Amino acid sequence: MAISHEFSYEKPASLGSALALLTRYQGQAKILAGATDLAVQLKEGTVTPQCLIDIKGLSELDTLAFQEGQLVIGANVTFQALVHSDLVRRELPMLGESALTVASIGVRNRATIAGNICSAVPSLDSAPVLLVYDAVVVVTSERGTREVPITDWFKAPRRTALAADELVVEIRIPVPAVRHRGVYVKLGRYRGEDLAQAGVGVMVTEQNEYKVAFNAVGPVPLRSAKLEALLRGRTLDDALLKQARAEVPSEISPITDIRASREYRIHMCQVMLERALRAATGLLAGKSIDVEHLV
Amino acid sequence: MKKITYVINGEARHLHVEPNDVLLDVLRDKLGLKSPKCGCDRGDCGACAVLLDGKSVRSCLILAIECDGMAIETVEGIGQDGLSALQEKFIALNSFQCGFCAPGVTISATELLRNNPRPTLDDVKEALSGNLCRCTGYTPIIEAVLQAGNEGGEHGKL
Ligand code: FES
Ligand code: FES
Numbered sequence: 001m002a003i004s005h006e007f008s009y010e011k012p013a014s015l016g017s018a019l020a021l022l023t024r025y026q027g028q029a030k031i032l033a034g035a036t037d038l039a040v041q042l043k044e045g046t047v048t049p050q051c052l053i054d055i056k057g058l059s060e061l062d063t064l065a066f067q068e069g070q071l072v073i074g075a076n077v078t079f080q081a082l083v084h085s086d087l088v089r090r091e092l093p094m095l096g097e098s099a100l101t102v103a104s105i106g107v108r109n110r111a112t113i114a115g116n117i118c119s120a121v122p123s124l125d126s127a128p129v130l131l132v133y134d135a136v137v138v139v140t141s142e143r144g145t146r147e148v149p150i151t152d153w154f155k156a157p158r159r160t161a162l163a164a165d166e167l168v169v170e171i172r173i174p175v176p177a178v179r180h181r182g183v184y185v186k187l188g189r190y191r192g193e194d195l196a197q198a199g200v201g202v203m204v205t206e207q208n209e210y211k212v213a214f215n216a217v218g219p220v221p222l223r224s225a226k227l228e229a230l231l232r233g234r235t236l237d238d239a240l241l242k243q244a245r246a247e248v249p250s251e252i253s254p255i256t257d258i259r260a261s262r263e264y265r266i267h268m269c270q271v272m273l274e275r276a277l278r279a280a281t282g283l284l285a286g287k288s289i290d291v292e293h294l295v
Numbered sequence: 296m297k298k299i300t301y302v303i304n305g306e307a308r309h310l311h312v313e314p315n316d317v318l319l320d321v322l323r324d325k326l327g328l329k330s331p332k333c334g335c336d337r338g339d340c341g342a343c344a345v346l347l348d349g350k351s352v353r354s355c356l357i358l359a360i361e362c363d364g365m366a367i368e369t370v371e372g373i374g375q376d377g378l379s380a381l382q383e384k385f386i387a388l389n390s391f392q393c394g395f396c397a398p399g400v401t402i403s404a405t406e407l408l409r410n411n412p413r414p415t416l417d418d419v420k421e422a423l424s425g426n427l428c429r430c431t432g433y434t435p436i437i438e439a440v441l442q443a444g445n446e447g448g449e450h451g452k453l
Contacts, residue, residue: 001336002320009297009314009360032361039317039356040337052314054361080350104425106341106403109350110357191424 003042011054015061015140018167021053023142027164029053033076034110036103037119055167063170066091071173079108079116079126091175094182094203097291098129101186101196114168117153120160120220121195127154127221128184128201131213135173141166154220179206183280185272185294189259197260200272204280208233212273217254217265224251227273236281244277245270271295299363303328304372312359319343319354322369330370330398334427341426342395344402345369351406370398373405380446381405384439392430400426404440414444 009032012018022029030049032038033056041047055061056076063074064085071092073082082088082099089096102108102116102125116126117137127150129135135150139162148161150171155161162168182203188194199215210231215221227247234240254265275294282289296311303326310325319336322328322345334342336355343355346368373379378386381404391397400423407414407422414422419440428436 003315003317005315007314009358032358035358035361036338036353036356039358042315043317043336052358056361103338104341105406105422106344106351106353106425107338107356109347109352191420 001043003039005042005045005048007049008051009054010051011057013057015058015167015169018053018055018058019140019142019165021051022165022167025049025051031055031118031167033112033115034078036107036111037115037121061169064088066175069175069177071095071175073113073171073173075112075114075168075170077112077114079103079111079113080105082113083108092129092133092173092182094129094132094184094201095173098125098184098201100292101125101184101188114171117150117171118160118162118168120154120158122157122219122221123196123199123216124221125184125186125196125199125215127215128199128213129182130171130173131221131223132182132201132203132211133173133175134211135171137161137171138169139163139166140169145169147172151223157219176205179284180204181280181283182211183276183283183291183294185276185279185291187260187265187268187272187295195259198254198265198268198272200269200276202273202276202280204277204284206284208235210277214252214269217252217269219253222252226251231277236277241274241277245274248273268295297360297363299360301362301364302366304368304375314358314360316359317355318345318357318359318362321359322354322367328369328371332395332398334395334399339427340396341399341403344399344426346402346406349406349409351402368402370401373401379405379443381408381440381443384443384446385436388435388439388442390431390435390439391428396426396428396430400428400436404436404443407440408444412444414440416441419444 028050032052032054061075064077065072079099079102113126130150137148153161184201186199187197196216198217201213203211212224212227248270254262256262279289332342334340338353338356344351345354
């Protein structure tokens with residue numbers, strides 16, 4: 001299917017000119033990076049920009065580095081780059097493992113994690129890892145640069161804290177100084193393409209700090225303060241896991257749709273929370289666990 | 296209209312495209328390369344896969360204008376100096392039935408074998424997980440890729 005809507009195409013050579021274009025078009029321009037989501041929206045006519053601004057020529061957005069205790073991921077970094085990065089494997093294995101659950105290689109070779117959080121669909125696979133590690137989104141415009149905590153980023157399905165004249169420069173993930181392990185469990189119908197029907201991300205530190213996040217079970221991905229408070233400082237055992245499971249239904253608000261029913265999603269979130277917590281603590285204790293096949 | 300250049304299957308081609316032209320349509324309709332197929336037109340099936348600067352991508356999700364100056368390889372290019380070891384295996388094992396998915400599968404498997412000449416079963420399944428085939432049940436496709444890896448490998452014509 002062709003794209004019937006017409007627009008102009010710009011590939012700025014500097015960040016400054018990209019920002020000037022965003023200002024000039026006053027919300028009528030769209031940023032083009034991997035385009036794996038944008039192209040579908042253009043074909044369907046759900047977005048109708050006057051201009052597309054291709055940022056793939058901006059090398060300052062290519063950063064993938066560890067700086068001052070933070071993993072810095074530039075706006076042009078693809079999911080496949082995260083999958084293959086030794087740095088990611090060493091510092092934040094959950095990030096590479098989450099990236100591997102995104103669609104398939106042909107999509108991951110183009111799709112960026114920054115683009116994923118800008119699309120902000122409720123099922124986005126990159127949300128749990130960013131939420132449990134308290135990532136920060138660095139955005140900039142001609143008005144200046146600001147940092148948005150990921151917990152303030154998602155406003156509604158397909159709506160974020162990004163203003164029309166702003167561009168995501170990078171995502172910064174603080175890597176805890178203490179030993180830690182995160183695990184993302186995704187429920188899908190088949191490997192390779194499917195959107196998450198439900199997803200759970202957890203992070204556990206050696207001091208028994210726990211972080212818990214869910215995706216695809218509410219209008220936006222979310223952290224669960226209640227579950228984190230319940231688990232805090234305690235050692236995981238069967239009784240605690242039972243209590244944690246019991247809290248799940250009141251923490252999430254899934255809908256029934258073509259991919260799964262509300263009841264199934266709640267049930268599976270309980271199962272996946274338990275498995276994710278067991279896997280994360282097991283990995284922290286040095287066990288070898290196949291995190292790709294927890295469901 | 297903007298004038299752009301691709302290196303397609305080793306040959307430089309100049310063409311004019313509109314910003315809203317999709318790469319898949321340009322390859323098929325302007326350049327006559329019919330191996331990439333339009334299955335779902337929304338990134339789900341892998342039938343439109345091509346190699347863009349050596350990486351497999353979905354040409355239905357890419358604007359033609361984005362690829363200015365880049366190298367594009369399609370199945371026409373992979374087979375232009377005779378069939379690759381992988382293609383020989385596909386034929387020997389009767390891997391396809393209707394064949395609609397074959398170009399996309401060939402692209403994905405070629406990318407895999409170039410980066411990882413001795414893939415495991417899991418590697419092959421992961422590499423092909425975005426290519427839907429409604430005929431074969433995948434077994435003869437996966438087997439061919441494994442055999443091409445074991446026998447063709449680095450020395451084959453991948
Ligand atoms: S036609 Fe492009 S992925 Fe299906
Ligand atoms: S052989 Fe028919 S779709 Fe694969």
